[in-house]
Amino acid sequence: MIIEISPTGGNPSEQIRDRITGLITTGALARGDRLPSVRQLATDLQVAPGTVAKAYRALESDGLIVSRAGSGTRVSDQASPVSPAVARSARRLASAGRQDGLDLEDAIRVLRAVW
Secondary structure: OOOOOOOOOOOHHHHHHHHHHHHHHOOOOOOOOEOOOHHHHHHHHOOOHHHHHHHHHHHHHOOOEEEEOOOEEEEOOOOOOOOHHHHHHHHHHHHHHHHOOOOHHHHHHHHHHHO
């Protein structure tokens, strides 16, 4: 699993949560896939283990991941990715929004307006 966090992207724990949510939602991480340990991901991202643990707790609260002692952290069986067509459309919206200088909140506002 490859994710990156940005020093200017806000709270690192929220960035980790958002990135993993995106990977699950788009199907890049499938049900049952194992996530790195808290320590491993913290080392990879050069953040404190508590930062990753906080993101994992939030993802577990969202029902996207399940952590079990001895078997690690995995994508929940209840996690449901969107269809490939929806994922492609979302990528196109994100790309067009960035090209037009929109931030995420503006893109969400546009999507809500047309929903």
